[in-house]
Amino acid sequence: RPAMAALPRGQEAADFYRRHRVPQRLEEALNALFPRCPADLYGELANFFSKFSKPPVICKLVGRKVLDGVGQPALEVEIHCTVKNYEKKVCSTIMPSHSQIPESALPDTAEAVERERTGSVNTAVEWVNESLNSMLRDLEPTDQCKVDVMLGEYFTKKMQERKEIQKPEEDGEGEAACAFTSCSPSTTALPGKKKAAKPRKKVAAAESAIPPAEPTESVLCGSLAIGGTSLAVAKAGAAISHTPLYSHIALLKCNQDSLKEITLPLPMVTLLNCEKTSPAKLKLVKEVMLIPPVQLSLKQGIERVLDIQKEVMRLLEPPGKAPGAQLADGKKGKAHSTEKKAPPQALKRISHLGCLIMGWDNLEQPLLLMRTACNNIGLNLGTDVYLAINCAAHELMDYVKGKYEILTGTFKSPDEMVDMYVELIDKFPFIIALIDPLRKEDRQQWNKICYALGSKCYLIAEEAATYISKLKIDQSINLPMCSGVVLKYINQTKVSDLIELTGILDGQRHITILGSPDGESSDDSLVDLAVGLGTRFIKLGGLSRGERVTKYNRLLAIEEELAKNRKLR
DSSP, X not given: XXXXXXXXXXXXXXXXXXXXXXXXXXXXXXXXXXXXXXXXXXXXXXXXXXXXXXXXXXXEEEEEEEEOTTSOEEEEEEXXXXXXXXXXXXXXXXXXXXXXXXXXXXXXXXHHHHHHHHHHHHHXXXXXXXXXXXXXXXXXXXXXXXXXXXXXXXXXXXXXXXXXXXXXXXXXXHHHHHXXXXXXXXXXXXXXXXXXXXXXSHHHHHHTOSOOOOOOOOOOTTTHHHHHHHHHHHHHHHHHTTSOHHHHHHHHHHTXXXXXXXXXXXXXXXXXXXXXXXXXXXXXXXXXXXEOOTTSOHHHHHHHHHHHHHHHHHHHOSTTOOHHHHHSXXXXXXXXXXXXXXXXXXXXXXXXXXXXXXXXXXXXXXHHHHHHHHXXXXXXXXXXXXXXXXXXXXXXXXXXXXXXXXXXXXXXXXXXXXXXXXXXXXXXXXXXXXXXXSXXXXXXXXXXXHHHHTTXXXXXXXXXXXXXXXXXXXXXXXXXXXXXXXXXOOTTOOHHHHHHHHHHHHHTTOEEEEEOOSSOOSOOHHHHHHHHHTOSEEEEEOSOSHHHHHHHHHHHHHHHXXXXXXXXX
16 A cells, blocks of 8 residues: 555655756766766765756855954945755955045044944935845846846935925925025135135135035945945855856956956055145145056066055155155255255055155155156156046135135146146156046146147046046946046946946046045955956056955965966057
């Protein structure tokens, strides 16, 4: 009786396995493996049958609040997939919150931004663990386009919800504002900018006739959940495909199954961070960066930058001596006169950018320092290594005077800024890139500086490209005339957005630079993004601080891997 009962069950099992072609494939596996006699027979059988398993699908997203490299809250997104019937954590990524606080911001403003940053991360964690977790369940992590479309739709829905909530509030505030402005002065100060003063002369009113600052794009609270999830899914797709993230991104961009060669981006290595709020006079320069020549390997280029950095530190080491006095080549000027107060020494502090913090009294001092350091170790600026300067001019505008404060008490109009840059490049031709030399609103002056210097150096827009959602209009880029842009992976930016945007920029022959966000973590995915997208440069900060050096190490590892596989162009 038991044998008769088992017979139908055995027939059912046989039909089940036959329907899934198990006997046929088992015979194929045994025939294929026997001539090889593998040491790990069952391992080889597992590998053989894994080819026929279902593709992994997302089963769970986990969001949590972590800390970035400077102790600020950041978002971590974990991707769990169902792999061969088991739940498995595939990868995680950390998305720093991007809330730039101007150096001149008032304490109340800085505190408000920090509260907003914390609230945004908390909301992002909630989105990931609840809405996005259920929305993306059962999707294949290799389908980046579908995931990003769903994330974009979710973000649009959240934006619409916020507008509906804010509309009644704005209507009420608008009526109050009308009553208030009728008795208020028209001159106001922008947050974090120079304080406005009442113009005493008609000349002051004429000077302030500049294009007004464009309103800052409001950031939806929790929006970094979109960018963090998109990048985490890309990492999961790469892991599932057993391919490096940079190769996965490159294949997505090229829409191909395989790649022949990859070109690495040149690093823009920050050597000096010039504090604009320091006691020194110079405000124009925010970062002084070194760019190694293309003839060197990335490893050789980094070693050369480190050699220059050591020499710069040596030159700044003697206490009580002014860098300007050592760098004036024996010529005395009013900036280097012994009767004047010596420029401040290095503050022996490392910036959050991973480089030395310095203050200067004029623009030539840091440039002469760099030239002297290179000469001392047998290098020539302009052939053996190049210089780039991040001016961050948008932080210098005095909206009352309508001029940029380049030195303490020294102001220049937008047209005068163009003339100053032309003189600077003529005197120091080893400068091959100026980042944010003007505000994005001064488009007429951007045109002038591009015509004057476009053949001599790159003129890069960073602040104008901070919010990628405002860059793309149809198939054109909403930018002032420039050589290229610094893109940042922040907030609601998705991997598909960067792929599309870099494709448009490539078609328009713009230089593309991928830059690190204001907050930084030890997550090195940014490097893979830059390599996969094929950017010309990558801007990671200096060669100090773990969260910065981790990314340079990743760049070196990619170079070694590509060279080994003979795919390095």
